[in-house]
Amino acid sequence: MKVLDKLKFFKKTDYVPHKKQLEIHNSKSRFRIVVAGRRGGKSLMASREAMAHAILPNQMIWIVSPSYELSKKVFRECFWAFHKHLNHWIKSSSESNLSIELVNGSQIIGKSADNPTSLIGEGVHFLIVDECARIGKTVWEEALRPTLSDTEGDALFISTPAGMNWFQRF
DSSP: OOOOOHHHHHHHTTOOOOHHHHHHHHOOOSEEEEEOOTTSSHHHHHHHHHHHHHTSTTOEEEEEESSHHHHHHHHHHHHHHHHHHOGGGEEEEETTTTEEEETTSOEEEEEETTSGGGGSSOOOSEEEEETGGGSOHHIIIIIIGGGGTTTTOEEEEEEOOOSSSHHHHO
């Protein structure tokens, strides 16, 4: 399998990760966790990680947040970066439907965790769970975790702190 040179790819999208973002991008861990305050660069970093995965063929990438409104943060970063820098990669896209399909068969889709049933069934290669501390533990265990099983997919969990809950112990 071809390995993507992320830094070279990031240059094409005018993205220069700061030191902490670079640590996450360079991590080989299957599950990566980022807890940081607001304005720490989590959404931008997550969007570029999603885009780097999408450049590989036939990848299903989900961005899941507690609500569609929150999913739009990371999704919009992907949407506008593809349209501005890599428009030739886009087969179809809809900002309102939170979907991008690339010519290589990969897809980036924004989803909401407020209806866990809608998260069941599909195999996902890369999952971003945004504001995890505000999503219930059962959503992760019963709906999201199984989507990664058959694909042996990776996940990036990003959140601002929200007290003592399942995510804090994760």
